[in-house]
Amino acid sequence: MKIDPIRYLLAVSAPGRPVLAAFAVLVAYGLWLLRIDPGDQGSALAMLLFIQMFAASTGYRHAAGRGHFDALLVSGRSRARVAVSHFLVSAGPGLAAWSILALAGLVSPGRNLSLRPGSLLALLIVSVFTWAVSLPLPRFTGGVLWTSLLMALLASREALGAYGDFVSATPPADLASVAKRTLAIAVCPFLLFARSDDAVGPLVLLLGLTIVILAFGAGVHYVSRRDYPLVEES
Amino acid sequence: MVCALEGVRKSYGRTTALRSIDLRSTGPEVVGIVGPNGAGKTTLLRILVALIRPTGGSVRLWDATPLEALARHRVGYFAGESTLPPAVRARTWARLLGVADPGDDPRPMRFLSRGTRQHAGLHAALGDDGLELIVLDEPWEGLDPDMARWLTETLKERRRRGATIIVSSHRLFDLAGVCDRYGFLIDGSLLHRTADDVGGGSPVTGETLLAAFDALRGHGG
Numbered sequence: 237m238k239i240d241p242i243r244y245l246l247a248v249s250a251p252g253r254p255v256l257a258a259f260a261v262l263v264a265y266g267l268w269l270l271r272i273d274p275g276d277q278g279s280a281l282a283m284l285l286f287i288q289m290f291a292a293s294t295g296y297r298h299a300a301g302r303g304h305f306d307a308l309l310v311s312g313r314s315r316a317r318v319a320v321s322h323f324l325v326s327a328g329p330g331l332a333a334w335s336i337l338a339l340a341g342l343v344s345p346g347r348n349l350s351l352r353p354g355s356l357l358a359l360l361i362v363s364v365f366t367w368a369v370s371l372p373l374p375r376f377t378g379g380v381l382w383t384s385l386l387m388a389l390l391a392s393r394e395a396l397g398a399y400g401d402f403v404s405a406t407p408p409a410d411l412a413s414v415a416k417r418t419l420a421i422a423v424c425p426f427l428l429f430a431r432s433d434d435a436v437g438p439l440v441l442l443l444g445l446t447i448v449i450l451a452f453g454a455g456v457h458y459v460s461r462r463d464y465p466l467v468e469e470s
Numbered sequence: 471m472v473c474a475l476e477g478v479r480k481s482y483g484r485t486t487a488l489r490s491i492d493l494r495s496t497g498p499e500v501v502g503i504v505g506p507n508g509a510g511k512t513t514l515l516r517i518l519v520a521l522i523r524p525t526g527g528s529v530r531l532w533d534a535t536p537l538e539a540l541a542r543h544r545v546g547y548f549a550g551e552s553t554l555p556p557a558v559r560a561r562t563w564a565r566l567l568g569v570a571d572p573g574d575d576p577r578p579m580r581f582l583s584r585g586t587r588q589h590a591g592l593h594a595a596l597g598d599d600g601l602e603l604i605v606l607d608e609p610w611e612g613l614d615p616d617m618a619r620w621l622t623e624t625l626k627e628r629r630r631r632g633a634t635i636i637v638s639s640h641r642l643f644d645l646a647g648v649c650d651r652y653g654f655l656i657d658g659s660l661l662h663r664t665a666d667d668v669g670g671g672s673p674v675t676g677e678t679l680l681a682a683f684d685a686l687r688g689h690g691g
Contacts, residue, residue, distance in 0.1 A: 247563075247566055302553060
């Protein structure tokens with residue numbers, strides 16, 4: 237019996253109803269913003285990214301150690317397909333909410349922030365990083381860790397200085413600046429809303445995308461190559 | 471050859487779970503795995519279905535690696551009710567696993583009794599009539615007498631239809647009624663005995679199986 241991984245994971249491991257409700261509220265808020273001020277999606281998209289940090293952190297090892305994925309893993313589906321399906325189920329609600337806002341932006345007269353390459357990269361960074369980081373951890377841990385990191389950075393003068401540089405700087409001219417700026421958007425993808433794609437620089441966007449692909453590959457590798465011993469319930 | 475394990479070892483850091491396991495089956499038959507707690511029965515069964523990779527030795531199912539074999543053959547595996555996702559409804563679980571008659575129990579697994587969960591998990595795992603290999607870890611745990619009888623009869627029926635069944639259990643009385651041969655997992659190695667060896671020509675009973683187990687590990691009866 238070949239089990240459909242998406243159907244299986246939707247039943248076993250999908251983000252919970254509170255997360256789905258939060259996305260529904262954010263979509264409604266984003267549509268309302270577009271109605272009163274076409275072109276202003278920024279706050280809705282930023283909040284959507286914040287919720288996505290937690291939604292995509294579904295975790296994997298915890299449930300796998302209890303045998304919740306046994307039936308799927310023994311059904312003959314490739315482990316890589318299971319991993320990709322797990323990502324789609326984890327990040328799917330956030331990606332769907334973003335898509336609705338993007339479609340609404342297309343028919344709205346203002347600029348469509350949600351389809352800018354920088355905004356899409358921010359969505360991918362948040363979705364893939366929190367999913368991959370959470371694989372060996374319990375649900376929501378990726379979101380909690382990232383939020384903690386951002387709070388710590390907010391309290392740091394150096395980080396605020398770096399943010400000021402990022403917002404005011406022209407496109408990076410040397411490799412050190414490219415690396416520094418890529419690190420900045422990887423740690424805080426919300427920065428991508430603060431600058432136009434031209435100002436961020438195509439090389440930074442490309443390097444950011446490369447890091448996303450590497451993180452996704454690491455997640456797929458984790459699911460594909462790990463052992464699945466049962467963990468005794470305490 | 472349905473399965474062929476040769477010199478299979480599994481270590482977790484400095485702890486050796488399995489020292490050297492040899493197990494071959496040309497099927498169809500029922501092989502019972504008997505061993506004390508912590509002997510490595512669950513690890514052995516999970517190696518068979520590619521959920522754990524051995525540290526050493528060779529595992530082949532139908533002359534392929536376990537992962538390749540899972541993609542080509544119909545294999546059923548169930549490791550007990552605790553492995554069922556607690557939030558999933560019993561009928562949803564049965565549908566996911568393609569059971570023809572998924573029942574109509576709308577309750578999530580966590581609201582079912584232990585025995586009912588075990589039965590729901592076994593019903594789903596054994597739901598495919600064409601299973602070629604069935605691997606069950608402590609399947610009689612938590613079952614009431616009627617459910618236990620259903621399981622025993624189902625396993626016999628599956629064997630008649632050509633399945634090879636590898637089953638571990640502490641419930642020697644249930645195991646005795648269904649197995650063609652036994653593997654005693656003692657000190658990380660698997661010692662094989664046929665039903666004739668254990669029963670001395672008579673049908674194997676729980677007592678004779680326990681006596682054989684005690685004799686192999688050097689315990690007085």
